[in-house]
Amino acid sequence: MIDYKKELNDEQYKVITDGDGPCLVLAGAGSGKTRTLVYRLLYLLEQGVDPGRILLVTFTNRAASEMMNRVEVLYGQKPRGLWGGTFHGVGNRILRKYGRHIGIESNFTILDSEDSQTLIKSCLKSVSVPQDKYFPKAKLVSKIISLSANLAKPINTVIYDRFPQIDREHVAYIERISEVYQEKKKKANALDYDDLLSQWNRLLIESKTTRDALAKKFTYILVDEYQDTNHIQGEVINHLAGSDQNVLVVGDDSQSIYSFRGADVNNILTFPKVYKNSKTFKLETNYRSTPEILKLANLSIEHNENKFEKKLKTNKKSSLKPALASLDDNRDQANFICKRIIELEESGIEAKDMAILFRAHYQSLEIEMELNKQTIPYTLRGGLRFFEQAHIKDVVAYLKIVHNLHDELAWLRILQMQPGIGGANAEKIYQMVSIFQTLPEILNSGLDSSLGARVSAGWRGIVPILARLASADSDDVANLVRLLIDSSYQDYLRGTFENYKDRLDDLEQLEVFARDYKTLDKILADIALAEGFKGADVTSEKPREGVVLSTIHQAKGLEWKVVFVVGLVDGQFPGAQVFDRPQDVEEERRLFYVATTRAEDQLFLTYPIYNSRSGNTNTISQFIRELPEDVYDDWHIQKYASDDDEVRYVDEDEDSISDQFWQRIKKHNK
Numbered sequence: 121m122i123d124y125k126k127e128l129n130d131e132q133y134k135v136i137t138d139g140d141g142p143c144l145v146l147a148g149a150g151s152g153k154t155r156t157l158v159y160r161l162l163y164l165l166e167q168g169v170d171p172g173r174i175l176l177v178t179f180t181n182r183a184a185s186e187m188m189n190r191v192e193v194l195y196g197q198k199p200r201g202l203w204g205g206t207f208h209g210v211g212n213r214i215l216r217k218y219g220r221h222i223g224i225e226s227n228f229t230i231l232d233s234e235d236s237q238t239l240i241k242s243c244l245k246s247v248s249v250p251q252d253k254y255f256p257k258a259k260l261v262s263k264i265i266s267l268s269a270n271l272a273k274p275i276n277t278v279i280y281d282r283f284p285q286i287d288r289e290h291v292a293y294i295e296r297i298s299e300v301y302q303e304k305k306k307k308a309n310a311l312d313y314d315d316l317l318s319q320w321n322r323l324l325i326e327s328k329t330t331r332d333a334l335a336k337k338f339t340y341i342l343v344d345e346y347q348d349t350n351h352i353q354g355e356v357i358n359h360l361a362g363s364d365q366n367v368l369v370v371g372d373d374s375q376s377i378y379s380f381r382g383a384d385v386n387n388i389l390t391f392p393k394v395y396k397n398s399k400t401f402k403l404e405t406n407y408r409s410t411p412e413i414l415k416l417a418n419l420s421i422e423h424n425e426n427k428f429e430k431k432l433k434t435n436k437k438s439s440l441k442p443a444l445a446s447l448d449d450n451r452d453q454a455n456f457i458c459k460r461i462i463e464l465e466e467s468g469i470e471a472k473d474m475a476i477l478f479r480a481h482y483q484s485l486e487i488e489m490e491l492n493k494q495t496i497p498y499t500l501r502g503g504l505r506f507f508e509q510a511h512i513k514d515v516v517a518y519l520k521i522v523h524n525l526h527d528e529l530a531w532l533r534i535l536q537m538q539p540g541i542g543g544a545n546a547e548k549i550y551q552m553v554s555i556f557q558t559l560p561e562i563l564n565s566g567l568d569s570s571l572g573a574r575v576s577a578g579w580r581g582i583v584p585i586l587a588r589l590a591s592a593d594s595d596d597v598a599n600l601v602r603l604l605i606d607s608s609y610q611d612y613l614r615g616t617f618e619n620y621k622d623r624l625d626d627l628e629q630l631e632v633f634a635r636d637y638k639t640l641d642k643i644l645a646d647i648a649l650a651e652g653f654k655g656a657d658v659t660s661e662k663p664r665e666g667v668v669l670s671t672i673h674q675a676k677g678l679e680w681k682v683v684f685v686v687g688l689v690d691g692q693f694p695g696a697q698v699f700d701r702p703q704d705v706e707e708e709r710r711l712f713y714v715a716t717t718r719a720e721d722q723l724f725l726t727y728p729i730y731n732s733r734s735g736n737t738n739t740i741s742q743f744i745r746e747l748p749e750d751v752y753d754d755w756h757i758q759k760y761a762s763d764d765d766e767v768r769y770v771d772e773d774e775d776s777i778s779d780q781f782w783q784r785i786k787k788h789n790k
Contacts, residue, residue, distance in 0.1 A: 132156045135401045136163045142395035143368040148432045149717035150408030158190045172201030173339040211316035221327040229310040236312045243300040256615045263618040269314035270350045270382035285614040317352045324359035335362030346371035347388045354387035406432045410439040416751045417716045424706045442723035445755040449730045454490035472665035473681040479693040482629035497666035502674035511623045538581045540574035559590035597634040632732045672715045683719035688727040689738035712743045
């Protein structure tokens with residue numbers, strides 16, 4: 121028997137022992153959410169509840185596996201018959217068993233994302249879509265269809281709301297592709313991942329017999345990360361609740377940050393209205409962060425109107441206030457952060473215990489380059505490094521051709537982006553262009569006359585871009601990037617990527633970055649070094665583990681001793697696109713809340729004063745402006761170069777920021 125009083129705090133204990141009926145558990149950041157769910161499950165088992173009557177749903181296989189392993193260790197054996205897993209995993213099991221009631225055979229095939237895109241490519245041919253470079257590629261069409269399913273909204277609504285780059289005359293074609301896609305899946309007895317949810321929900325709606333049987337079977341339902349459920353997942357849980365309504369959902373409305381994936385914060389916000397007699401528990405004891413960090417986070421999230429009231433507290437001792445540092449520009453911000461990292465390492469904090477968090481990927485460019493320059497190893501969590509991304513490599517490939525006309529890999533890359541040109545034809549064209557010495561010679565060679573119709577059309581798609589590059593100064597690197605941004609390559613971006621605007625922002629930042637380079641060969645050399653940097657410390661037998669770079673979305677659920685949150689200016693964080701939509705501003709504020717609560721001991725908030733892209737002065741983020749000034753140390757930083765040309769930082773009174781930093785560390789250590 122487990123001594124729950126000993127193992128849990130009072131807030132958690134109440135959930136464990138009084139969790140019958142509909143229950144909403146508001147689990148603040150770092151408050152032991154997983155622990156609470158595990159012990160609630162153990163408590164039910166000790167009370168004699170049949171494991172087969174319990175349903176535990178999570179969002180990731182990793183979360184499900186972690187919970188089940190902890191239950192098995194504490195319980196002493198694996199609870200046989202327990203229904204535990206992801207929403208999609210449970211949906212698969214139920215549809216295998218009951219799907220025949222809505223015409224789904226039990227031996228259906230599950231399409232993964234690659235299978236789904238292959239089938240959609242087939243649908244594109246069936247529908248005879250317009251043969252122009254503006255029509256969305258299969259991957260983007262697949263994303264639209266997926267969002268339509270998860271949001272339970274029509275295709276045209278999803279496109280108008282989320283994909284404004286798509287031409288309106290293409291909407292009807294995409295709607296028809298979706299219809300053909302559904303028909304082909306049905307004929308093949310196949311379901312994609314989204315069907316595992318939508319068809320599960322349809323089963324519960326259309327088959328009362330199945331709904332009643334499952335509602336009776338699952339006496340207790342436990343749901344993890346409820347703030348991240350989408351509309352369909354919320355409906356599924358409501359259908360399964362039955363008359364007992366023993367539904368316990370755990371989540372934090374203040375950490376609902378995935379609306380772009382279809383998550384609906386209203387599921388958790390309206391829980392007390394949907395379940396009239398529900399109980400609400402609050403887990404407000406944070407085991408992660410210092411009181412100073414939590415004070416800043418609490419005061420920030422208070423500005424959201426649509427939320428549950430809660431206030432994080434901690435038993436950790438008082439420590440350093442978060443530091444707000446203003447730097448001249450993005451390069452200075454990067455330089456400053458690297459200096460802090462080095463000093464933190466000297467103070468005994470390992471690099472792996474530090475993270476640099478940003479709202480959008482383009483904000484990492486100067487930071488990645490400075491980390492490389494300072495030979496500070498780093499890991500980019502959940503994504504590719506800036507110069508490893510497809511759209512950046514595309515633009516760099518064009519620059520490489522300008523610099524070296526015989527760069528075969530660069531030619532093969534840009535050629536295969538064109539419709540009608542595959543690998544073999546790209547090789548053929550490269551052999552034809554490689555005999556020339558200049559771009560104008562290639563453009564005037566009449567090369568397309570010796571190609572087939574489709575290949576020739578693809579080649580003609582590149583010619584205007586190459587012509588613009590050929591007529592430009594090859595060492596005006598920023599202008600070359602600008603020419604590529606303003607070319608038909610942007611149309612390729614628009615039709616290929618769901619996050620078209622984010623990728624365009626990356627390219628805009630690349631243009632700004634290129635302004636500091638006087639020659640094309642220098643920037644290409646630096647990019648090559650950035651791509652090849654693996655973070656090895658050559659002075660040590662064992663490589664240093666690196667600083668973590670991450671978008672805030674990828675950082676949710678994680679924690680580090682030291683966290684830097686960068687780019688805190690209006691237009692970057694929050695993004696410019698949200699100011700006309702109050703609900704989007706609230707989600708951005710939740711994102712800021714998530715970022716700050718990743719820090720255990722030290723939090724640095726940084727922003728560039730000067731906007732290198734527009735030439736204007738930045739406005740500090742409203743998320744900082746709305747905070748009282750006593751919750752952070754305000755570092756008004758200036759820089760100067762010493763005799764050895766090393767950049768140093770001072771405050772307004774010309775005291776060394778480095779000295780101030782060490783004073784903070786010494787004070788903390790005492």
